[in-house]
Amino acid sequence: MGNRVAIVGIGQTYHKSARKDVNQQEMVGEAVRAALADAQMKAKDVEAVFTSNMETFEGLFLPDHLMADEIAAYMKPGLKVATGGTSGASVVEEGFHFVASGLFDTALVIGFEKQDTGDTTAAITAAVTPVWGKGVATGAIGEFAKQALTYMERSGAKEEHAAMVRLKADKGACRNPYAHLKLGLKSIKEVLDSGYLVWPLRLLDFCPQSCGACALILASESRAKKITKKPVWIADVVTVHQEPFRAGSFGDPTGTEEYSQDIAAERLYKRNGITNPMKDICMAEIYEPSNWEEMSHYEHYHFCEKGEGWKLVEKGITEMEGAFPVNPSGGVIATNPIGGTPTIRVAEAALQVRGDAGEHQVTRDVHTAVATALGGPNWTVMTLLRRSL
């Protein structure tokens, strides 16, 4: 096997619906400088730069070229990946491979999106096949409304449970200095009173469009130990992609689909000796575009039995102080710069492992954490982090 790889620097921008004060490259530069400061490194110490976003969301072709100076890529190797919602995790995976390969000892990996300059829903609609898909495509909201209905039907979860997920997320977001929507919600009634986007999905059931970026610095074992006293090791990454236009891209009305989450979880746990995910893993940062998807994901990541995800919410198990905290950062439902969203999941999980999450640090000690990504026609990437290998 190749070199072990650790996260040694973490940087995020704050998040807003619009960042009129900066252009895309200046915004991404904020995250890069924050990551370099966190690692106490200079731009010249980074050997290679890997980027990810969805170019059609901003209408900017080759964004990595435009921002080469701001991301410290001048006269350095690097490349860009784009896999839809999973982009920001795919870029972590490539950084992980490149550093493990020995080609580089340090690498900067960046996920970003500046959605105030484009039309994301139009671009998502353009992800389907142009011949027979475009007439029926609805962007993300329609897909996740279908998912919510399917989950409700299958598990018996009620709208109140989805609202409880939002309350939990908002509590985290309010404590997270980088989160976008900090609503200060007091009761589930406020969520249940928000209007429907597409029934049964309400405004407060769904993620926002954010502008923001997240940068991580990865280093090989020998370099990592010189850079930081608290390296967070990337133990493994599993990607499960599949072809589009299966019956249940998000939420399977037929009940016959295999979920990419199940397959990814099985593979990750088997390869890493995880027999009881709720015990062997201490917390999770998962990619939940909607409150309903979070409950479904608990089941598909094997945190509980099928049909019981909403019970974890009811019992408060996934609260910040609970036995298995999920998304103490506030999650995607509070902050969603799409290309950066999965990178933030990894970053937030790493902060928890380091014990550096500040006010949203979970109560239990976190030696192992998992970060997930969701995208495309139901694609999954899982990243397993550990305090020691």
Next chain:
Amino acid sequence: MTERVGIVAVAQTKYSPNRADANEGELVYEAVRQVLQETGLKFAQDGSGIDATVTCSQDFWDGRTISSCNVMSYVGHHHSDEDKVAEDSLNAVYTAFARILSGHQDVILVATHCKESQGDKRGIENAAMDPIFLRVLGLDFLSAAALQARRYMYKYGITPEQCARVVVKNRGNAKRNPLAQEPMEITVEDVLGSQVLASPIRQLDSKPTSDGACAMILAREGKAKKLARKPIWILGASNCYETNYLGDRDLAECDALVTAAKKAYKMAGIKDVMNQVNVAEISEEYSYQELLWMEGLGFCQRGEAGRLLDSGVTQMGGQLPVNPSGGMLAGNPTVVAGMARAAEAVLQLRGEAGEHQAEGAKKALVHGFTGACGQLQGVMILGN
């Protein structure tokens, strides 16, 4: 010592000005099917087959967000690891190389496609320009290339005739490559008499609109030796970014290419590229680029590439034939071009390039680039 990484199978479609008969997936499958049949490999999660797929395409060119959705059903990664690398496909080969060196994966399918016939080249390339200062000028990669050609020719005394001779050579080489799109028997006068697109670049200094796909399978040494009779090894690889703003660069120079080449040569133990490399496949979207990139790659001193070309060294039968395939000028799509170069180099090193075979090739240089005036440059050294 880590095992080497080998290329065990390559396939390209015939390059064509308009493949209206095939969608992106059908196009890429023509190449993917060949490498699957050649190796007999299947997709597997237990280490018995292909572990992962790296695809390469551009959302802008496909007109589709998540352009890998276009090919997902055709490149076989049902419930397995896939990543889509953007920009020039040599980056995708580089990625697969790193994945195998990491020890995480053993066998990887790399597949790339682009249908330029469906895209608005000027509109797409203009979208790469700074939206506030440069887009409004209507700048695209052609007009940027014209600025670069002008500056390069002025600074180093490169003549339009020398640029035209690149076209005559490459379009001529293409006559012996059955997959080439537009082989041509032409003269320097034909090139210089063709329509001006953006001075000094003329129609024949430029590549034609092209559709096509390329696929490749890479494997770690132990498996590569079992999978292929003649595995071709990646001996060195690197790439490098230039700064973006054209006004911040001396366009007669190509520092990113110099840096990428240095790193790739060091990895491959190349000290004297002219004597240690036997054949080169260089991405030249415009004729001047072959000369400028040759200088960046260290084939000669700065400003000497025209004379090197004139001496016949880079002709078929010369000491270092450049683009026996006909290169990009004979017709390759952007995105696909870098991997097409690598596939051609593999054929050369296997001695299976047929009529466009360069004699006794043992080491080959592969080059790819992306962006205005070659902002991201990639170099790979292959050996048999």
